[in-house]
Amino acid sequence: MDERVRLTAWVRGRVQGVGFRWWVRSRALELGLTGSASNLVDGRVEVIAEGPRKACEELLDLLRGGSTPGRVTGVAERWAEPRDGLQGFIER
Template sequence: MQELAEVRLTAWVHGHVQGVGFRWWTRSRALELGLTGYAANKPDGRVEVVAQGPRAACEKLLELLQSGNTPGRVDNVVAEFSEPGDALSGFVER
């Protein structure tokens, strides 16, 4: 039952991902997958994505972030999985 375990995905998305609808797109995909969390612009031009939910859904979101079918241009995604943190409500853009 490993795929049902709750995890937290933290992904730093590098590339031309600010001002192109990337956070909105990420929020839509995360909500479709039943995840909670947020997508936030960082001062250095990256977008930080934090998603929490079933491991399989988090892995699918990571695949989508890396797919090349996102708004803007993703050059690299640095991601880590960890234990779920404090409960997150909904999925928001920050």
Template sequence: MNENVRLTAWVRGRVQGVGFRWFARENALRIGGLTGFASNLADGRVQVVAEGTREGCERLLDWLRTGDTPGRVEGVTEIWGEPRGGYGGFEIR
């Protein structure tokens, strides 16, 4: 079963000022069917919220964790939940 889910991921490392949010958006759009946003946080992390199929969100999470990202990812923490809706696409905030 491939139900819709909400992924919230916090990416830490050197991920601000290197195009990481654009990378996250590009990959979310490439996967297709994902909505949400990527946003810089005051503590230097990037928060990525994605809603869509579990498979799509898991693919995005895999991309966030790979070494083939802008900057340097030191770790990713994620939580899963129920989709809340309200996103018109995948935004950079």
């Protein structure tokens, strides 16, 4: 069984107002992840995803992959133990 993890990723670039959070939500749900995608006041988007490590790694690869809405110029990540209790995947 794949280890469950929590991924927090901060995505910078032109990622607000371009459908980026909706795109992240769609990819995360396809991968069976729970969590959220939120606009930050500094223009970044914070992505929190919980689920199997492999699925979280796939989401991270997609965030960096170049086929996102807008233009991603960088992604910082942090891995942690899952907190659980998340249901679905929401945009904030």
